[in-house]
Amino acid sequence: MDKPEIPDDKAKRRPITARQLARMLGVSQSAVSRAFTPGASIAPDLRDRIKQFAEEVDYHPNAIASMLSKSRTNIVGIVVSDMQNPFYPALIEKLSRSLQRVGLQSLLFNITKGSNLEEQLSALRRYNVDAVIIISATILSGQTLRWATEGRAALLINRVVEDADLSCVICDNVAGSRAIADHFYETGRRRVAYVSGLSHTTTNRERQNAFVTRVAELGMVLCARVDAGEYSYEAGRRAAMEIVERGGADAIFFANDILAAGGLDALREEAGLSVPDDIAVAGFDDIALASWPHYALTTFRQPVDEIIAVAVGMIEDGSCYPGRPITIKRLPGELIVRSSSYRISDSSK
Template sequence: MSDAPAKVTAHDVARLAGVSQSAVSRVFTPGASASKATVAKVRAAAEQLGYRPDPLARAMITGRTRIIGLVVAYLENQFYPVALERLSRALQDRGYHILVFMAENSTEKVAEVVQELIDYRVDGIITASVSMSNDLTARLLALGIPVVNFNRGQDDARLTDITSDNVAGGRRATEFLIAGGHTRIAHVMGWQGSSTGRDRAEGFRQAMEAAGLAPIAMVDGMYARDTAAAVARELCQGPNRPDAIFVGNDHMAFAVMDELRFGLGLDVPGDISIVGYDDVPMAAWPAYDLTTIRQPVNRMVGATAEALLGLIEGTASPQKTRIDGPLMVRRSARIPQGYKP
C-alpha cells in the first residue's frame, strides 16, 4: 500500500470553507467574480489544507489552458527581450502565461514548433520575427487557435498583425537626415524577407524620391551584426563614401557605428551621421547616443494582448494595426539647424 497522502480536492476546500465547490472554482479562476468574504474564506481553507488548483484538470473542464505560445526567431536584438518581458506581464495580469519557443525563420522549423504548441493545447499563439505559412495558418484556425503577429506583418486577412508604422518611421528617419543637409545617404536595410525590413526601406525610398535624391546604396544587412558591419566597411572604403546611413534597426546600427569608429577611424557624426530604428535601451547609452525611431513597445504590447484575448474570447476579428513612433534625437546624427522635435 502507498503511504502517499491523499490529494486535497476543491471539494475538501469547499467543505472546510462552508461554500459550494463552484465558489472555490470561481476564486481560483482569473477574471471570475466572487465576494471578498468568499475569497477570504476559500483562500484560508486552501492554505490550511495545502490545496493548489490543478490547471490540467481545469483545462479538461473549461477547454482552456490559459497558456499562450510565443514563437520567436532570435533574442540578440534587445528589442525582443524587452517586448517578451512586457508581453508576459500584460498576459499574466489577465490570468494567462507565456510558453516561449525558439524557431528558425523557416517554414519547416516553425511548423515543428507550432505542432508542439498544439500538443500543449495553448489557447493562442503570438509570433515575433517569424512568419506563418498559409497551410499552417489554416490548420491553426481550424483548431480554433488564433494567431497574432507581433512586429511582423503578413499579407493574410486571417491573421492579426501588430506593428509600428514602419513606412512612416523609415520616411521620418530619412527626412531628418535630409534636413541635416545630407545628400549622399545609404540605407543598410533590415532583412528583405520580413515586412519590417521592406516597409522601412519603402519609407526611405519615399523620402529620398520626394527630396529628388538618389540613394548611394541600399544593401540588406539581414538584421545581423556581422553582416551590417561588413556592409558599412564596404560602403565607406570607396571614393563615394556616404555622408549619412539610415540603418534598419538599432542592433545593426551599433555594429555600423563600431565599424566606422574603431575599424575605419571615422567620426560619428562628424564624418557620417547614423540613424537607427527601435530605440532599444542601449541606444541611450553614452557610448552610442543613437538617434533612432522609437518603436512604441508598450502600445504594441497592449494592442497585441487585447487583440489575442479578443480573438480567444470571440469578441474581436483579425486586424492590421500600425502604431506610429517618434524620432528620438541624440548625437549620432547631425541635428538640422533650427530643429524642433
C-alpha cells in the same frame, strides 16, 4: 492502514507521476488529481493523506498535463524566432507582465533556424493554450502560421503576413522611415544608404520602400542599398564597411538598432570616420543600447507599451478569435534624435 512505502533516493531522481503516487497510496489517479484541485469533491481526510504523502516523496502536480485536459487554461503561447535581436526579449518581458496583470500566463515557443518546424509547431498545437501571439517569426510562412494557430485566437506583433489571415499590431514603419529621411535632409545629408536585415520580411520592405521613396521625393541620392542577411551586430559591421568601400555616403539608415550599433563601431574603429561629422547614422526601435553614451543613436522609437496594450486588449475582447474580421493596427512611434546623426549642441549656435 499501513503507511505507503517511500521510494529510495535512486527512484526519486525522476519526478513521480500522479499515476505512481496513486499506486503507492492505493487510491485512484482521479483522487490524486482532485486532491490538488481547489474546490474539487474529495473527503478532507483523504485530501490531507494524499498531500502529506506527496510532500514526503516530493511529488508536484504536472501543470502542463493539467492544462491539456481543460477547455480553458488562461495561458497564451508566445512564438518568436529572432531572440538574438535585443528588441524582442525586452518586448516579451513587458508582454508577459501585461498578460499576468489580466490573469493570463505565458508559454514561450522559440522557433530556431535550421530546426524541424513541423515538429516544433506540432508542440504548439498540442498545448491547449487559449491564444497565440507570434512575434516576428520570420522563418514561418503564412500557410505554416495558419496551420499552427488553427482554431484558436491568434495575432502577430511587429510583422504583417499577407497570406496568414491573422490580425496584427505593428509600429507605423512607413511614417518612421520617412521621418528618418526627413531628418537626414534637414541636417544637410544628401547621399544616403540603407541597410536591411532580412530583405524578404514585410517589416523590412515597409521601412526600405518608405525610406527610398522619401529620399527620391526630397531629391537626395540613394548611393547604396545593402542586405545584411540578418539582424545582428556583426551583420551591421559588415554592411557598414561595404558602404564605406563603395564610397560617397554621408548618412546610413540601418533597419534596426542592433545593426546600427555594429555599423557605428565599424565606421569609427575600422574606417576611422567621425560620427556624425563624416557620416550620420540612424536605426529603428530605440532599444536600451541606443541611449548608451557610446552609441547615442538616433532612432525611431517603437510604441512598445501601446503595441502590447492593444494586443492584450484584442485577446481580452475576443477580436482576434477565429471568425472575426482581420485587422491591421498601425501605431505611431517617435523620432529620437541623438548625436549619431546630429550634434545637439550645434542647434543653439
